[in-house]
Amino acid sequence: MTAETIQTDRIPEELRPVMQAMAEAGARLAAIIRRGGDLASPVGTNADGDGQKALDVMADDLFRQALAGAGVRWLASEEQDEAVALDPAGRLAVAIDPLDGSSNIDTNVSIGTIFSIYPAEATAEASFLRPARQQIAGGYIIYGPRCAMMVTFGDGVQHYALDPDSDGFRLVTARQEMPESALEFAINASNYRHWPQPIRAYIDDCLAGSDGPREQNFNMRWIASLVAETHRILIRGGVFLYPGDARKGYGSGRLRMLYECAPIAFLVEQAGGRATNGLVPILDQGAASLHQRTPFVFGSAEKVARIAAYHELPETEVSALFGHRGLFRA
Numbered sequence: 022m023t024a025e026t027i028q029t030d031r032i033p034e035e036l037r038p039v040m041q042a043m044a045e046a047g048a049r050l051a052a053i054i055r056r057g058g059d060l061a062s063p064v065g066t067n068a069d070g071d072g073q074k075a076l077d078v079m080a081d082d083l084f085r086q087a088l089a090g091a092g093v094r095w096l097a098s099e100e101q102d103e104a105v106a107l108d109p110a111g112r113l114a115v116a117i118d119p120l121d122g123s124s125n126i127d128t129n130v131s132i133g134t135i136f137s138i139y140p141a142e143a144t145a146e147a148s149f150l151r152p153a154r155q156q157i158a159g160g161y162i163i164y165g166p167r168c169a170m171m172v173t174f175g176d177g178v179q180h181y182a183l184d185p186d187s188d189g190f191r192l193v194t195a196r197q198e199m200p201e202s203a204l205e206f207a208i209n210a211s212n213y214r215h216w217p218q219p220i221r222a223y224i225d226d227c228l229a230g231s232d233g234p235r236e237q238n239f240n241m242r243w244i245a246s247l248v249a250e251t252h253r254i255l256i257r258g259g260v261f262l263y264p265g266d267a268r269k270g271y272g273s274g275r276l277r278m279l280y281e282c283a284p285i286a287f288l289v290e291q292a293g294g295r296a297t298n299g300l301v302p303i304l305d306q307g308a309a310s311l312h313q314r315t316p317f318v319f320g321s322a323e324k325v326a327r328i329a330a331y332h333e334l335p336e337t338e339v340s341a342l343f344g345h346r347g348l349f350r351a
């Protein structure tokens with residue numbers, strides 16, 4: 022590992038080795054993705070019953086090897102049933118989604134790695150099953166047309182890009198802020214019939230556009246890569262929803278609290294946005310188990326607050342035709 026894997030002057034000193042390891046493994050994974058080949062073949066099933074693709078397993082191995090010499094005591098990964106003990110003298114605990122957006126591997130659409138860092142405690146449970154607000158860093162790497170990293174250490178969001186000449190991450194923006202509002206929402210609308218009523222009502226009102234209570238037109242995006250969706254929203258604003266729904270196994274949605282929602286929520290709050298489970302801030306909650314899921318809503322503060330308000334509407338108001346939902350004009 023060289024000091025050039027990431028520009029370190031704005032990274033807290035005690036986190037430099039772990040961030041250098043993340044950057045080194047991220048740059049290697051970016052090169053593997055660029056080279057292509059057979060990365061999407063099915064190779065097994067993870068703890069949550071999700072199919073694993075070749076790149077999921079490769080990414081998991083890469084980050085584990087890189088983090089082994091970086092002061093990490095505990096590592097929890099989407100691809101491992103239990104947390105792994107890495108270095109007994111390590112002072113950090115890292116939770117990771119090594120490859121996010123796996124359904125996009127073979128379509129050459131942006132995918133990513135999400136990570137969350139806590140101070141290590143005596144056990145893996147004590148290190149990870151705690152309020153998400155106790156994170157000391159949260160971030161992601163996006164493997165897109167440009168490879169970039171967004172990371173927060175609790176004092177704003179830093180935006181780095183991988184320089185193809187030096188293969189190191191260089192600072193692009195020291196304090197990335199999310200636009201306060203935007204007219205874009207992201208949700209997998211194929212699940213409409215399974216959603217709870219407040220989510221249907223919110224989306225109905227967006228779809229009604231200038232003819233509905235919001236009296237303006239909206240645009241919709243769905244990439245099926247949480248990292249790509251987050252990157253767009255951090256840069257351009259908007260809102261993301263993956264609610265719990267009535268499908269079997271989806272009562273708390275699809276996304277995992279520890280290594281997906283908690284770090285994204287940390288970034289979003291630090292960029293000036295909000296992140297909730299629909300109602301309650303994600304950072305005020307904690308995972309009860311390593312792979313626990315949670316409904317997830319994040320984005321521009323005003324939009325996330327509006328979605329919480331739909332959850333608090335009286336049933337009669339939610340069920341009324343959207344044209345009559347007087348509370349939500351504009």
Ligand SMILES: O=P(O)(O)OC[C@H]1O[C@](O)(COP(=O)(O)O)[C@@H](O)[C@@H]1O
Pocket residue numbers: 071099118120121122123124209245246247248275
């Ligand atoms: O296929 P769906 O239900 O739209 O779900 C898409 C979501 O699932 C995910 O791919 C889950 O992440 P993994 O690929 O790490 O399992 C998210 O990136 C994305 O937001």
Ligand SMILES: [Mg+2]
Pocket residue numbers: 118120121122247281
């Ligand atoms: Mg994921």
Ligand SMILES: [Mg+2]
Pocket residue numbers: 077099118119120121122123
């Ligand atoms: Mg994954």
